Structure formats: C-alpha cells, structure tokens
Amino acid sequence: MAQIKPRTLSGFMELLPDRQAQFDRMVEILRRTYSLYGFTGLDTPLIEASEVLLAKGGGETEKQIYRFTKGDTDLSLRFDLTVPLAKYVALHAGELSFPFRRFQIGKVYRGERAQRGRFREFYQADIDVIGDGKLDIVNEAEIPAIIYKAFTTLGLRRFQIRVNNRKVLNGLFALLGLEEHAGDVMRTIDKLEKIGPEKVLNILTEEFAVPAETGRQLLDLLSTEAPMEALAAYKGKHALLDQGISELETVVGCLSAFGVPADHFKVDLTIARGLDYYTGTVYETAMLDHPEIGSICSGGRYDNLAEYYTNKQLPGVGISIGLTRLFYVLEEQKYLNEELLTAPADVLVLPMTEDLSPAISLATALREAGIRTQLYTENKKFKQKIGYADKLGIPYVIFLGEDEIAQNKAAVKDMTTGEQLTQTVEEAIARIQAGLAGRNAGTPIRDRG
Amino acid sequence: MAQIKPRTLSGFMELLPDRQAQFDRMVEILRRTYSLYGFTGLDTPLIEASEVLLAKGGGETEKQIYRFTKGDTDLSLRFDLTVPLAKYVALHAGELSFPFRRFQIGKVYRGERAQRGRFREFYQADIDVIGDGKLDIVNEAEIPAIIYKAFTTLGLRRFQIRVNNRKVLNGLFALLGLEEHAGDVMRTIDKLEKIGPEKVLNILTEEFAVPAETGRQLLDLLSTEAPMEALAAYKGKHALLDQGISELETVVGCLSAFGVPADHFKVDLTIARGLDYYTGTVYETAMLDHPEIGSICSGGRYDNLAEYYTNKQLPGVGISIGLTRLFYVLEEQKYLNEELLTAPADVLVLPMTEDLSPAISLATALREAGIRTQLYTENKKFKQKIGYADKLGIPYVIFLGEDEIAQNKAAVKDMTTGEQLTQTVEEAIARIQAGLAGRNAGTPIRDRG
Numbered sequence: 001m002a003q004i005k006p007r008t009l010s011g012f013m014e015l016l017p018d019r020q021a022q023f024d025r026m027v028e029i030l031r032r033t034y035s036l037y038g039f040t041g042l043d044t045p046l047i048e049a050s051e052v053l054l055a056k057g058g059g060e061t062e063k064q065i066y067r068f069t070k071g072d073t074d075l076s077l078r079f080d081l082t083v084p085l086a087k088y089v090a091l092h093a094g095e096l097s098f099p100f101r102r103f104q105i106g107k108v109y110r111g112e113r114a115q116r117g118r119f120r121e122f123y124q125a126d127i128d129v130i131g132d133g134k135l136d137i138v139n140e141a142e143i144p145a146i147i148y149k150a151f152t153t154l155g156l157r158r159f160q161i162r163v164n165n166r167k168v169l170n171g172l173f174a175l176l177g178l179e180e181h182a183g184d185v186m187r188t189i190d191k192l193e194k195i196g197p198e199k200v201l202n203i204l205t206e207e208f209a210v211p212a213e214t215g216r217q218l219l220d221l222l223s224t225e226a227p228m229e230a231l232a233a234y235k236g237k238h239a240l241l242d243q244g245i246s247e248l249e250t251v252v253g254c255l256s257a258f259g260v261p262a263d264h265f266k267v268d269l270t271i272a273r274g275l276d277y278y279t280g281t282v283y284e285t286a287m288l289d290h291p292e293i294g295s296i297c298s299g300g301r302y303d304n305l306a307e308y309y310t311n312k313q314l315p316g317v318g319i320s321i322g323l324t325r326l327f328y329v330l331e332e333q334k335y336l337n338e339e340l341l342t343a344p345a346d347v348l349v350l351p352m353t354e355d356l357s358p359a360i361s362l363a364t365a366l367r368e369a370g371i372r373t374q375l376y377t378e379n380k381k382f383k384q385k386i387g388y389a390d391k392l393g394i395p396y397v398i399f400l401g402e403d404e405i406a407q408n409k410a411a412v413k414d415m416t417t418g419e420q421l422t423q424t425v426e427e428a429i430a431r432i433q434a435g436l437a438g439r440n441a442g443t444p445i446r447d448r449g
Numbered sequence: 450m451a452q453i454k455p456r457t458l459s460g461f462m463e464l465l466p467d468r469q470a471q472f473d474r475m476v477e478i479l480r481r482t483y484s485l486y487g488f489t490g491l492d493t494p495l496i497e498a499s500e501v502l503l504a505k506g507g508g509e510t511e512k513q514i515y516r517f518t519k520g521d522t523d524l525s526l527r528f529d530l531t532v533p534l535a536k537y538v539a540l541h542a543g544e545l546s547f548p549f550r551r552f553q554i555g556k557v558y559r560g561e562r563a564q565r566g567r568f569r570e571f572y573q574a575d576i577d578v579i580g581d582g583k584l585d586i587v588n589e590a591e592i593p594a595i596i597y598k599a600f601t602t603l604g605l606r607r608f609q610i611r612v613n614n615r616k617v618l619n620g621l622f623a624l625l626g627l628e629e630h631a632g633d634v635m636r637t638i639d640k641l642e643k644i645g646p647e648k649v650l651n652i653l654t655e656e657f658a659v660p661a662e663t664g665r666q667l668l669d670l671l672s673t674e675a676p677m678e679a680l681a682a683y684k685g686k687h688a689l690l691d692q693g694i695s696e697l698e699t700v701v702g703c704l705s706a707f708g709v710p711a712d713h714f715k716v717d718l719t720i721a722r723g724l725d726y727y728t729g730t731v732y733e734t735a736m737l738d739h740p741e742i743g744s745i746c747s748g749g750r751y752d753n754l755a756e757y758y759t760n761k762q763l764p765g766v767g768i769s770i771g772l773t774r775l776f777y778v779l780e781e782q783k784y785l786n787e788e789l790l791t792a793p794a795d796v797l798v799l800p801m802t803e804d805l806s807p808a809i810s811l812a813t814a815l816r817e818a819g820i821r822t823q824l825y826t827e828n829k830k831f832k833q834k835i836g837y838a839d840k841l842g843i844p845y846v847i848f849l850g851e852d853e854i855a856q857n858k859a860a861v862k863d864m865t866t867g868e869q870l871t872q873t874v875e876e877a878i879a880r881i882q883a884g885l886a887g888r889n890a891g892t893p894i895r896d897r898g
Contacts, residue, residue, distance in 0.1 A: 003758055003759065003760075004757055005758070006536040006539040006755070006759070007540065008494060008540065009496060009522075009524070012496065013494075014493055014494060015492070016544055017490075017545070017551070021489065024492075037821075038794035038824075040466040041470070041473055042464075042466065042469055043469060043472070043473075044463055045458060045461040045462075045570050046570065047461065047558075048458065049456065049458055052454075052456060055452075066496075069517075070560050073458075086455075087455040087456075087457070088463070090455040091455040096465075096466070097837055099827060102466070107495065111519050131827070134827065134828070135827070136826045138809075138824065138826040139826075142824065145813070149816075254805065257806040257807075257809035257810045258809055259817075308452060309452055309455040310452065344489035345487035348487075356703065356706070360707055361706045364594070364706065364708045367485045372484050372485050372486075373486070374487030375587065376548075377585045378580070378585050379583070388546055
C-alpha cells in the first residue's frame with residue numbers, strides 16, 4: 001500500500017503521554033482555582049463566522065487568522081478567547097446574570113511565522129468578570145489573588161504580580177500636557193526596561209517634542225521604587241489621575257485580606273499593556289528568575305467588552321495565561337516536577353494462571369476502590385511484563401498465581417522500593433492508596449528558587 | 450459604531466453556563482472512568498496536513514471535511530479521533546510502550562447538512578488499546594466493562610451493550626457459500642431491525658441470489674434468542690467461524706468477573722458495524738427506552754490501525770461515544786439531573802460594611818477550605834443581591850455586618866431551606882461542606898426507567 005509519512009504540523013504542540021499528563025494536571029489546577037473564585041466554565045466553538053469574529057477588523061492579528069470558506073460560509077478559527085466571549089455575552093445577555101464570571105481554557109489559532117517556542121495552535125486560560133453597565137473596583141482588586149493562588153498551586157514560587165492603572169497614566173499625561181502624544185509616549189515608556197531611561201528620554205524629547213523637564217519628571221515618577229508615595233504628591237491636581245490613584249490604593253489595600261504576600265506584588269507605573277482597550281487596572285506577571293520570558297499572565301480592566309455587537313455597556317476585567325507557551329518554557333527551563341506520577345495506571349495486574357477470572361475480579365475490585373488498574377494479559381516473557389511496568393513508571397505490580405489465589409491473596413510489588421508483600425485485597429488497596437497519596441502530593445511545577 | 454449581529458454558527462453547540470456545567474461533569478466522569486482502566490489522556494492538534502489526514506482517501510467523509518489552505522499548506526480539521534491516533538502511534542511508535550492504551554476526548558468537525566440534533570462541531574470520547582503486532586483477546590473482553598462503568602457512573606440505567614464478532618459473521622458467510630456477497634449480505638442484515646426478516650430474506654434471495662434455504666438458515670441463526678447455543682451447533686465446520694465463536698465465548702465468559710451484569714449485555718449476531726475496518730469483536734450500546742436514537746457507544750477490534758503510515762502491524766480495539774449528540778438527546782429526553790449543582794459558586798459573600806477587609810478575609814478562608822466563593826460588592830439593593838444568588842442557584846449566602854464582625858461570626862443562609870444561622874467561620878465551613886456533599890452526590894443523568 002502506498003504510504004504517507006506521518007507528521008505533525010510545525011507550530012502545533014503534540015505531547016508524549018507523560019508530558020501530556022503533566023500538562024493536564026496544570027489545566028486541572030487552573031480549572032479548580034478559577035472555580036474557587038466563582039467563575040463558571042464556558043466552551044465556545046472554535047469556528048465562528050468571519051464577519052462576527054473580525055467585527056473589530058484590522059490590526060496585526062487579522063493577517064494571522066485561519067480563515068476559509070465551507071460551502072458559501074466565510075469562517076475563521078478563533079485567535080483568542082475574548083472575542084468569542086464578547087459575542088457570547090452580547091448574544092446571551094438576556095439569559096446571563098451580571099456580574100458574569102466565566103473562565104475558559106481552550107485552544108486558539110494564529111498563523112505566526114513558525115519558530116522555536118512559538119505556537120500556531122495554543123491554549124489560553126482566561127477569566128473575565130463582566131458587569132452590566134457598572135463593575136465595582138473590588139473585582140479588579142481580586143485579580144492578583146487569583147493569579148497568586150493559581151501559580152502557587154501550580155508550584156511556582158519566584159514570581160511577581162505587577163500592577164498599574166491606565167487612569168493614572170492617562171491622568172499624568174494630561175497633567176503634564178502630553179495628551180496629544182499619549183499613545184506615542186506610552187509606547188516609548190513600554191520600552192523602558194529594554195532600552196533604559198536615557199534613550200527613552202531622548203525619544204520623548206526629540207521625536208515627540210516633550211519638554212526635557214517634563215520628560216525627566218515623568219521618568220522619575222514612573223521608575224521610582226515607592227510609587228504610591230510618589231503618586232500621593234500628585235493628588236488633587238487632576239480628576240482622572242485622582243481616580244486612578246484611588247483605584248490603585250484600593251487594589252493595594254485589599255491585597256493582604258485576599259492572601260497575597262507583599263513580596264509577590266508590586267505597583268509598576270511603567271506597565272502600559274497596549275493602547276486602547278484597557279481603561280483601569282492592568283496586570284503582568286513575571287518569573288523573577290526568567291525575566292526574558294516576559295509576562296506569563298496579563299490582562300486588565302476594560303470599559304466595553306462587546307461594542308462591536310451591542311449598545312449594552314459591558315465593562316469588565318480579565319486575565320489570560322498563555323498555557324502552551326508557559327508549558328514549553330517550564331519544560332525547557334527544567335521547572336516540571338519529574339517525580340509526579342505520570343503513568344497511565346497505578347497498578348499493573350499480571351495473571352499467572354490459565355483461568356483469568358481471579359485476576360479480572362482483582363482488577364475490578366481495585367478499580368472500585370478508585371485505583372487506576374491495567375490488566376496485562378499479553379503473551380510475553382515475565383521480564384518483558386515487568387519491563388513494561390517499569391518503562392511506563394507504573395508504581396505497583398501485582399502477581400496472581402495459584403498459591404496466591406489459594407490463599408485469597410495477591411503478591412504486591414512496590415516498583416520504587418522493590419518491596420514485595422503477599423497481601424489480601426484490602427491490605428493491598430490500603431498500601432497502594434497510601435503510596436499514591438505521597439506520589440500525587442507534589443505540584444506540577446518544582447521551583448527550586 | 451457600526452455593529453455586527455452576534456450569532457453562533459448553526460450546527461455548533463454553545464451552551465448556557467448551567468448546561469455547560471452538566472456537560473463538563475459528564476466529560477470529567479468519562480475522563481475518570483477511562484483513567485481507572487489504565488488509559489492515558491492524549492490531546493492531538495485539531496488541524497493536520499491534509500495529505501496526512503486524508504491518507505486513506507475517498508469515502509463519504511471526505512466531502513464533509515473542513516479543508517483549506519494557509520500560506521502554501523493544505524490543511525484539514527480532524528473529522529474523528531482515530532486517524533490522528535493512527536498518525537500519532539505511527540509517528541511516535543519508538544517512544545511508546547505497547548499495548549498502548551489512550552483516551553481522547555475532543556472536538557471533531559464534519560460539514561454535514563445542518564439539521565436538528567446534527568452537529569458540525571462535536572465531541573467524541575474515545576478509547577483505544579493498540580498492540581504491537583499482537584493484542585490479546587482479553588482487551589476485547591474488557592471493553593464492555595468500561596462501557597458499563599462509564600454509563601452507570603453517568604447515571605444511566607436502562608441500557609444494553611450488544612456484542613458480535615466479525616469472524617463469526619465472515620465464517621458463517623464462508624460456510625454458507627456467501628463469501629462473494631459477504632458485503633451485500635452484511636449490509637442487508639444491518640437493515641434487519643428496520644425492515645424485518647421477511648424483507649431481508651427477499652433482498653437476499655432476489656438481489657444477491659442467495660438460495661432461499663440458506664437465507665432462511667442464516668436469518669434464523671442471526672435472530673435467535675440464544676445465539677451462543679445456536680452457534681455451538683456450527684463448531685468444527687470452519688476455522689474462522691471456530692475462532693470467532695471462541696473469541697465470543699471469552700468475551701461472554703469474562704463479563705461477570707469484570708462486573709458487568711447479565712441484563713446489561715447481549716450477544717447480537719446481527720450487529721455488523723461497517724465493512725472493512727473491523728475484524729473481531731464489535732460493540733454497540735442501546736438506550737432501552739430510546740432505541741430510535743441508535744447506538745450511543747460503538748466500536749470494535751481492528752487489525753491494522755496505521756497501515757497508511759507504517760508497515761508496522763498495529764492491531765487494536767476501541768470504542769467511541771458521540772458526546773455532543775448524546776448530550777443533546779439526554780437534554781431533549783429530559784434525562785439531565787436538574788437537581789445537581791450547576792451554580793458558578795457555592796457561596797455568595799455579601800459585605801454589609803464600608804470596610805471590606807473582613808468580608809475579603811472570610812472569602813479567602815472559605816476558598817482555602819475548597820469552597821467556591823464569590824464576593825459580591827456591586828452597589829445594588831439588598832433584594833437584587835439576594836436575587837442574584839437565587840437566579841444563579843448559589844446554595845449559600847453569607848452576610849457580614851458590624852454585629853457579626855464584632856462577634857467574629859457570619860450570618861449564613863441556606864438558600865434552599867431558608868435557614869439562617871450566625872456561625873463562626875469553622876462552623877460555616879462544616880455546614881456548607883456537608884450541604885454541598887449532598888448536593889453534589891447525584892449523577893449528571895437521572896434515569897427514571
């Protein structure tokens with residue numbers, strides 16, 4: 001038969017079973033964490049009508065979109081989870097209760113130039129809180145708590161949540177007479193970490209005609225180590241700035257009650273996060289030992305989720321984790337906890353008799369006790385059977401021969417310690433469950449920092 | 450701003466939050482059940498190179514495929530989970546251990562004519578066991594146990610797993626001299642339930658020149674109420690038939706040890722399940738009160754998973770649940786358990802003081818205890834706040850006013866009974882956890898049959 005060479009498209013992550021198990025644990029932890037904060041899970045289609053998905057139009061993203069026709073219909077694969085959320089909320093607004101809190105963990109598609117660590121199909125793990133007309137600031141203050149809980153539950157330690165407020169930035173620009181150049185100034189400031197303050201000042205003064213004194217004042221303020229104190233000096237000078245400062249104060253003030261330790265949080269006035277969309281608090285999350293990776297969880301407050309679909313004012317706040325890229329980075333930087341159980345089964349049952357009924361009954365009993373059990377009946381040499389369990393990392397092997405059956409017991413081998421005991425089913429279940437509890441106690445990420 | 454009417458494509462299921470919660474529970478139960486039997490979860494890309502996905506070529510399915518180009522690449526969306534599995538196993542064979550047991554629950558795409566209850570994007574929930582060269586019959590015997598466990602854990606009661614063996618059918622056809630017309634005969638027999646035995650006999654004799662006597666003999670055998678006994682009379686007459694009977698006997702013989710009650714199982718010699726692919730045991734699963742729905746879980750044994758990609762002989766056995774369609778049917782037939790908790794949160798915390806810190810700390814404590822908690826701080830009337838919890842079905846509301854804070858307690862209201870108690874955090878956690886255990890104990894399906 002003519003054969004085709006099997007291959008997986010470049011830019012598409014396809015994991016081997018043990019890595020997939022680690023990835024799935026991370027997804028499960030995010031689901032549970034998001035649920036703890038009262039978010040409901042959604043699952044929208046991967047394909048949308050192009051006119052709906054591209055209602056906003058234009059921009060860099062549009063070129064990357066997987067767009068095609070089927071019959072007469074112009075279709076596109078979603079490129080993020082925010083536009084489908086906007087459509088969902090606009091479409092189902094009458095059936096939802098606001099604030100509407102949803103999480104969605106799903107694949108999105110962007111036809112980027114393929115390169116190491118860049119993916120064309122990747123998971124995003126998003127949460128958003130959508131208000132009907134209004135949304136209280138406490139929703140913005142709660143986001144750092146969710147980020148903190150999510151990453152600590154995953155096992156990450158050395159990270160920092162960085163927060164700014166767009167009203168503060170816009171208020172400052174207005175106060176300093178930079179309103180006209182707000183976009184340019186913001187984009188320039190975004191480069192602060194990359195090119196340093198002197199070059200930023202140069203660009204501001206030379207390209208955008210910002211007076212040197214004003215530029216210096218702005219840069220000093222943005223890069224101060226005590227931003228809340230520095231901002232206090234600006235109070236009462238501009239309404240929007242005042243509102244921004246007050247919002248930032250609320251966010252900072254709630255941290256401790258939300259359980260976020262001070263050393264995992266920082267107000268960083270240089271964070272801008274794009275131009276038009278965000279209107280209040282903005283968030284980034286940095287891995288302290290790998291700043292080169294950029295933010296691993298970002299988002300912010302916006303005023304109009306679905307203006308392309310509805311006149312309804314739908315303000316919201318949301319964050320997104322680029323899970324596929326994060327997983328790639330964690331693997332590459334050796335952050336994945338290799339000691340966590342990733343085997344397909346907890347127990348491999350090896351029948352040693354012609355009559356398989358006792359072995360099958362044993363497997364059935366183990367499964368009833370919640371133990372993941374594989375029955376191995378292939379006609380192989382004993383060594384190969386043990387090798388199978390060993391290669392897969394299955395932690396327990398049970399042999400069932402005539403002697404054991406006669407005694408109503410089983411020979412249970414702990415593959416890690418090598419200890420083999422002849423035990424009743426109840427004893428075996430108790431021993432295996434205790435062992436598994438230890439093996440499953442770890443987090444998917446092991447942060448040595 | 451020019452607006453676009455938001456819509457979801459026809460043939461694409463998009464659920465409201467409470468329905469989504471029910472769907473997600475079903476997925477979670479299938480994941481857990483498949484895991485119990487030692488299957489490892491895979492997640493392959495939704496897009497594959499068309500030459501790879503369509504290596505087998507031709508057929509009805511090809512017309513339905515979502516196929517498009519991006520840049521110079523000819524791409525297709527997967528239309529099932531079996532072809533991607535074949536590619537995966539052929540591609541990664543050297544890194545896998547055989548038998549390789551994998552489950553995959555994911556979306557697939559078929560551009561069918563849109564009609565009620567037909568979906569273009571739908572979930573399949575598959576398991577397969579793949580052997581390297583050989584695969585023991587016990588793997589086939591185990592499948593009914595997995596089907597039984599999956600559906601009973603979901604809450605379905607009135608269903609029956611129906612099993613046949615293709616070697617029995619092919620052996621019988623050979624024995625009766627019908628080898629030449631095997632395909633036609635099988636297709637005709639497939640209609641037995643629909644058109645009845647007389648019409649089937651007519652077609653067999655008139656269209657395919659089957660002698661009337663042979664046709665009658667075949668129909669009698671296939672529709673007997675005691676197939677194993679009837680088959681016994683055919684033993685020793687044809688090697689393939691003998692092998693098929695022996696395999697069927699093994700499958701039936703293992704049932705009890707695998708925990709499958711006799712009343713949920715039937716040997717049904719009329720089940721054929723397509724033509725070329727299956728070579729041994731085949732499976733269908735019927736809802737006894739809704740035979741019109743057809744099989745809700747089907748599959749079988751095959752000899753060559755990946756012949757289009759590799760010379761490696763990869764026999765296997767697998768089953769698939771069409772989850773989206775099943776969910777649609779369950780909803781329509783009122784099988785979904787509406788009493789199961791589908792709210793986004795277990796508790797709504799309503800702060801009644803200016804200072805939010807005590808309420809935030811309480812929410813943090815509840816979350817630490819694993820209770821899904823939403824903090825509600827919107828500026829609304831008291832009645833609207835309670836209405837919000839009520840509409841979403843949130844089972845507990847906690848009020849925190851000056852009095853409660855002074856006492857280090859909280860007012861905890863059970864929204865189902867209306868009972869409101871002033872309790873310490875520990876008391877509240879214990880009460881809520883006990884209540885939730887009851888609310889979450891049910892199955893997603895409630896089968897009144």
